[in-house]
Amino acid sequence: MDTPRPLALTMGDPAGIGGELSVRAWLARRTGRPFVALDDPDRLAGIARDLGLDVPVRVVNAASAAGAVFRDALPVLPVRLAAPARPGHADPANAAAVIASIEQATKLTLAGETAAVVTNPIHKSTLYGAGFAYPGHTEFLAALTHTPLPVMMLASPGLRVVPITVHASLRRMLEMITVERIIAVTRVTAAALREYWGIAAPRIAIAGLNPHAGEDGTMGEEEITVIAPAIERLRAEGLDVTGPLAADSMFTPDARARYDVAMGMYHDQALIPLKTLDMHHGVNVTLGLPIIRTSPDHGTAFAIAGQGVADPSSLIASIDLASELAARKETTA
Template identity: 60%
Template sequence: MPEATRPLALTMGDPAGIGPEITAGAWRALRHGGEPFAVIGDAQIIHQHDVPVREIETIAQAAGVFDRAVPVLPVTLDIPPRPGQPDSRNAGAITASIARAVELARTGQAAGVVTCPISKIVLKKAGFAYPGHTEYLAALCNMPGHEVMMLACPELRVVPITIHVGLRRALDELDSTRIIAATRTTYAALRRDFGITTPRIAMAGLNPHAGEGGTMGTEEQTIIQPAIDALRADGMDVSGPWPPDTMFTPAARARYDVAMCMYHDQALIPLKTIDMTQGVNATLGLPIIRTSPDHGTAFDIAGRGMADPSSLVAALRMATRMAEHRNRP
């Protein structure tokens, strides 16, 4: 099927969060000439946000109705959701939405997967065995451990080497092998999915001032520099280790295409500070394209008409651009 005719598969996320509202907002923003998508979820929770909805039988039908209504491939909820009051009894429907979207992408029926936010706590109460979306997607693709999370906005891309673990555990898990693997995956994805012929990679240090020559920590010398040396031997343009407190200034950002960071908050704090509205979460290293808005379920404002769909719109647009690059002859 030609790339332009394949819609994106959009999961419903937690139905008690802002997912339904930002889905409606994204459709309004994109219905005329934008990236067509089909929602894998409950039609009624989207219709409640004053948009027309059309249930479809196959995702191929989405493009034909997208300019008039939100196309929905139905997933039945176990109980009616109440905005701001998540219920783990709907966990099965939430994960079923994700699984179906991945299957549509893996079989070539969807151009990619875009996921609305889920609550890890809500799913964990129902026995969800994964730390987060990213790890679940990797398992669905039969590639556990190959996933890399990248956060991106127009001014910055960041990749955390360690992700959804506590800081103490992250420091224990950090090693040269992990850094090399994540960087190789990132490098390949920037070439394949973002059209960057020779990606420039900046490697963050771990300690203040990147260790200050070993006086503030030795991980830069024993873990990070050996990884950089190995990556350079592969022909990659890798600089660093950079002092983490100065590598996100406008002048510094102009010198690289992605920043490889040692732990979750080292990557996400600058990205969200610079541009949370346009921030997008992209999963690299999988056989499918997956993006997501860079925010959570926002149960505190769900149902109040306050949610901003900008990050979801950006995620849908990025997924389309990635699919175009990946499928370019």
């Protein structure tokens, strides 16, 4: 049986926990699909040595070589650091390598050499001096793939959520919520659920913005003037959409059983429930791209970097989900 195409695993910030997560994910090796790290092999070997982990590191010259070595060693396509990484101390000198790792992983996946991109956490403010001009991974990947509307989904075994607006202040978020944006984000979400999750007729729950979903306009009118009209148009397109729903009651066990994805109006409205229910297995998935991209649902965790206590569960879940989505895409193709 042929070895499946590997996943491309990016470096993340070298001062964070990404390197430790990468070596621990290789130790887990739960999926039948290999991954190749786009990282500094000396850094990864040093992390494994310092933490007492039996993780041989093997440099490969091409992603296609990863499958042959993955059972016995962690395959690495070298992306060399400019300065030694110090746990917990971000160094702008290494920003170019972090960016290059993401760019190369994206290029490999667009070319079909790797099946998906799995990204370790980055520290955005450290990257700005190297020309990084994006709010985060999602927007950078959209630029690299010429995607007009990337959509962020957080997925766990028991819940999927999508915020209509993402990294914006509450004040700015109010300006961003329009009928057109709700429709566009929901369309991308529905298409992804059909293509990657195999859900032929996705059930989509859309939250209101105000307390009690506005309570007939007494607590806010956005549900009447913006959200309900968007829902009507989506239903006219044949989508199974409910709402606007009161956000404080749409995440109970009974409520979650009635939909396949919950659409929140803003970042915290959507993400707090998922992170509260299953922080360690939440996966960030970027929808709307021409490639599959997943990522752990946490940051660089500088405070615990290098201590050997970082939990790799979310990265392992990201690898597992990327492998699952890639397999479904390959099968349907």
